[in-house]
Amino acid sequence: MTTSKQGRQPGSGRGQRVTIADIARRAGVTPAAVSLAVNGRPGVSDATRERIMTIAEELRWEPSPSARALAGAPVLTVGMVLARPAEVLGTEAFFGAFVAGLQEVLSRRDYSLQMKIVESTDAEIDTFRRWFAQRRVDGVVVVDLRQDDPRIPALEDLRLPALVVGGPGHHGALPAVYVDDAHATRLLVDHLAEQGHRRLARVAGDGELLHTLQRDRAFEERCAELGLAGVSQVAGFGTRGAEIAAAELLARPEPPTAIIFDSDEMALAGAHVLEQSGSRIPQDVAVASFEDSALTRTHRPPITAIGRSAIEYGRVAATRLLEVIETAGTRPSTPEAAAEEARAIEPVLVVRESTRADAVRPPASGDAPAAAG
Amino acid sequence: MTTSKQGRQPGSGRGQRVTIADIARRAGVTPAAVSLAVNGRPGVSDATRERIMTIAEELRWEPSPSARALAGAPVLTVGMVLARPAEVLGTEAFFGAFVAGLQEVLSRRDYSLQMKIVESTDAEIDTFRRWFAQRRVDGVVVVDLRQDDPRIPALEDLRLPALVVGGPGHHGALPAVYVDDAHATRLLVDHLAEQGHRRLARVAGDGELLHTLQRDRAFEERCAELGLAGVSQVAGFGTRGAEIAAAELLARPEPPTAIIFDSDEMALAGAHVLEQSGSRIPQDVAVASFEDSALTRTHRPPITAIGRSAIEYGRVAATRLLEVIETAGTRPSTPEAAAEEARAIEPVLVVRESTRADAVRPPASGDAPAAAG
């Protein structure tokens, strides 16, 4: 019944929440002093600060994010918009891993990730505008970079801290992290050339994505440099296109002896077409993928792929975005400085049986040591 | 230079943000009237309301989530804590799909999802406490339900709206959605019995998870009912345990003719062991999985599995949680009513070649029509 009993009554705020006013009262100082103390800012003596901190802990005080944000502090939230249906995201291994990597870094720094699924790029830009107007996020991460991406100028106008995942180039005055797809392409082409292949093919996915174009260019260039015959086929999204592309390649008068697919799903779909038409992998035709995953690892034969840890990619992106947010407004930031870009992670070639010239696959077996051909 | 030019000056708030004060001034009413109007609450005439709404749109006003939250409105955020390392999350297909499903529903309702990765269950409970104290989320979704899960009583104490993903049962006074694992188990056992199998085995994953126990029990019961010999092996997390379990099962004097694995990764690992030791799938031993994914679909032979759309599961969970949040505090809510549970989605048996008694696998081919054995 008595309301003065200390410890009975958690705090004076809404729903008995503990506020800095409670701490101030106990410590015999003003709320402003508490604010300075708990934020580690100068303005209070060490003795006072320590007393305040002790009381704050005793009372299990937690700062109110809303109040802080309203008073002008960062909201400790970063945003990511995905203009792809949930169905596509859910089946893509990259998404979950990338998000997990982002989360790991953000959680540790007490930031949270806000995600939103929208229908179109326009809706995505609109979401950025609204988030900015609402002060809902401190910054955003932009994925699925395309050529002449309309999101870039929109974000430049907004002056909302943003990190582009993709590149190099094509990210305007925004900072970016990327995986070097041209380099990855060369790793694959060089490996296949070393295995003795002279006629290579590339089956490409979504032609609008920037990295698809970069792979196209690098593929042509490297084949030319090494004096190889290289053909490209655009298959579009999904596995159906990859199946058709594989069939068409096989039907050529001089079919390629090695095929590089843009994704793991495409590689598997293509491989099945090859096997059904009687081609053995890798003896008749080698198969490689730009995307590594459990699918490529567990397929028989296991498929050579570019390993670029999506988790690590997420971690690097989160780390870089936090840097961008924290230095935002610090300098006038010349476009050149702002547009700084960093390689996120090195692509690595993971060689597996699907491209080994010396591989002999024992029937009904996978990992058994292979005798040299 | 003139500051009175309408349209030149976006708003009067911090960083020229448009606030309800700007709208009020233009409409010749008080901010309170604007608040009532934009929130569709009674207290303003229809004419006034319409005028206010028009101005709000013209000015492209966006409500401030922080201000709303501080004034007591919901924060429009739900939380999810994951006590698993990013590495594990990233490689699990279920995670990305479940999150995509959650997001889809939440985004549409203007809610956002806050995620946090922590190290332990204690840290998870601590996060719930802090989120509650901070008023950071309106509710939480609890995944990876275990037996005697300490999170349940902790959340009951907190009175933070929470939805348990898992069950039936074991979720205390909290509402829950679940997939009926006992039913899924019966689907698998019945199917294998129909295919003529009399000696079944089950290779189980993490023994602490509630659904593992439920599968164990249902497996034993159903085998007994049908007069089948059923053995269970606990393999633990990861693929290594599944490989060992498969090898041990094969080495038995009377080895099983059909094996059910708890996950897709385990099924694949087990299948490879079987094939390496010379067993043909499905002729010598049938293989099935509790978890469907691209792995089971693309494996040769494709593996029979329980399909339970993780995306749909996420959608159902989000929908139910929003209901819980919206009705929170409405009634005194008897424990019985609160603890209501709902089946999230029906498990479906997806029969594939790995369990078809009549399947004859053509060499080096997958989907070709099979002649009856």
Place this chain on the structure above:
DNA sequence: CTGAAAGCGCTTACAG
């Protein structure tokens, strides 16, 4: 180093 005040943008009683 400390205190008193204003303000962030909204909502919610409480009078008229």
Place this chain on the structure above:
DNA sequence: CTGAAAGCGCTTACAG
């Protein structure tokens, strides 16, 4: 139906 005010919990100048 409308207006004026207080308050949510914090931060940030601004005086002493």
